[in-house]
Amino acid sequence: MSKPAVMRRMQEIAHVDVNCFYASAERAFNPSLEGKPVIVLSNNDGCAVTRSSEAKRLGIAMGDPWFKLRPRAKEWGLVALSSNYELYGDVSSRVMELLGRYSAWLEVYSIDEAFLGVKGEPDELLALGREMKAACRRHVGVPVCVGIAPTKTLAKLCNKWAKNNPAFNGVCRWESVPAEQRDALMAKLSVIEIWGVATRLTKRLNAMGIFTIADLTRANPVAIRDKFSIVMMRTVLELQGTPCIPMEEERIGRDQLIFSRSFSTPITTTAGLRQVMSVYAQMASARLAKHDLQAKVLTAFAATSHFNPNEKSFPSVCLALPMPTADPVLLTRAAHALLPQVHEGVKYVRVGIMVTDLRPSGNQKPLELFENPHEERGIGILLEDVAKRYGRGSIGLGHAGLKGGPDWSMKRDMLSPRYTTHWDELPLVKAA
Structure with a gap:
């Protein structure tokens, strides 16, 4: 059965989104952060990438650099934390596993949000939304909002209303809101609030006299397609209640994979860059092998500040x-082709590996003359299995197996414990 056919059988779509996800994950294990302004910083403790509602009320904007906020942090009672990716990934997995109990069709859209196919009478759907909201809070410890509607785009919009309007108490179903109230809410929101509409597209729409979501909803879908794209036409149709974006069982078939981070300490030697690129190329190999994918193109780059x-x-x-x-030997060798272009003594603060033109493994078997002798040995899978069991840095090929990572690894001076993924950092509960 095709996915669009499955979608036609679904009565409605629920969109579940964790509020201020990184900050909420921290609060789940550190209740003393409740009610305090909390920000989570980007790589190398650079800038704010998550802000609690209390931090937003202080006027802290997304992307504000920490060095500018630090002088007033004590005055504000502001708590800044380094990005705890291990914790956030595990909390995300727990949320998605929990949501999967409420629907046979779950699409994990990002680390903190998912779509679910749901059926039921209006009261049953509202009750289901409230039950999912309560379960996430009770069993995982994070607050979520739920939007329920006939289409994905409307479900995202309902979630936004549920999050920003206390009257909905965190759960909003499109058909349960009176038509005149829906029209009033859509007339107040700019088109930039719509899923998939960014700043540049907003300017083009404004030039056509389309300023609000209500304006776009009334637009002619065919005219929008001719002026913009089929993607934008689907958005208009979805706003009008026609499902055009099907549910996806799994979002693995990406167009590309990127491994890139800024360094806490710049790298100035070719040897140092060779090690980083070896590590990233082998991480790409492990990720490809995990999802049974292969890449045809590799791009490697480096950058100064x-x-x-x-x-x-x-x-x-x-x-x-x-x-x-997906062979780590071939990917590492390809990444090293960048080395002749780098200069000794130059301070490189970022290196990246990107693999593109992805396709399922074994989709087309090469002629025997061109077979890769390493491919059948499953080296990428082996690296991933060992790393899972013994931790990142426990194994690597060639230069990726050398010690010395702390010289270029990410700076996280305000890292909270990785409560659920490291034995020596498990939370302790003491009886009074």
Whole structure:
């Protein structure tokens, strides 16, 4: 049965989103943070990427740099934390596993949100939304909001209303809101609030006299397609109540995978860059093997700081691999093609590996002359299995197996305990 056919059988779609996810995950294990302004910082403790509602009320904007906020942190009672990716990933998995109990069709859209196919009478759907909200709070410890509607786009919009309007108490169903109230809410919101509409597209719509969601809902879908794209036409149809974006069982078939982070300490040697690229290439291999994918193209790049005008260097290389592969040996060798372009002594603060043109493994078996002898050995899967059991850095091929990562690894000076993934950081409960 095709996915669109499955979607036609679904009565409605629920969109569940965790509120201020990173901050909420921290509060789930540290209740003393409740009621306090909390921000979670980006890589290397750079800038605010998550703000609790209390932090937002202080006027802290997304992307505000920590060095500017630090002087007033004590005055505000502001708590800043480093990104605890291990904790957030595990909390996300727990939320998604819990939501999966409420529907046979669950699409994990991102680390903190998911779509579910739901059926039932109006009262039953509202009750289901409230039950999911209560279960996430009770069993995982994080607050969520739920939007329920005939289409994905409307479900996202309902979730936004549920989050920003206390009258909905965190759960909003499209058909349960009176038509005149829906029209009033849509007339107040700019088109930039719609899922998939960004700043540039908003400007183009404004130039056509379309300023609010209500304006776009009244637009002619065919005219929008001719002026913009079929994607934008689907958005208009979804706003009008016609499902056009099908549910996806699993969002694995990505167009690309990227491994890239900024360094706490710049790398100035070719040897250092070789080690980082080896590690990232082998991480890409493990991820590809995990999802049974192969890549045909690899791009490697390095960059100096944008804030250092005296030292500009942005070398990159894009290579077509001899065959679709997930082999860490071939990916590492391809990544090292960047090395002749880098300069000793230059301070590189970022290196990245991107693999593209992804396709399912074994989709097209190469001729015997071009077979890769490493592919059948499953080295990528082996690396992933060992890393899962003994931790990242426990195994690596060639330069990726050398010690010395702390010299270039990410700075996280305000990291909270990884409560659920590291034995020596498990939370302790003491009886009074």
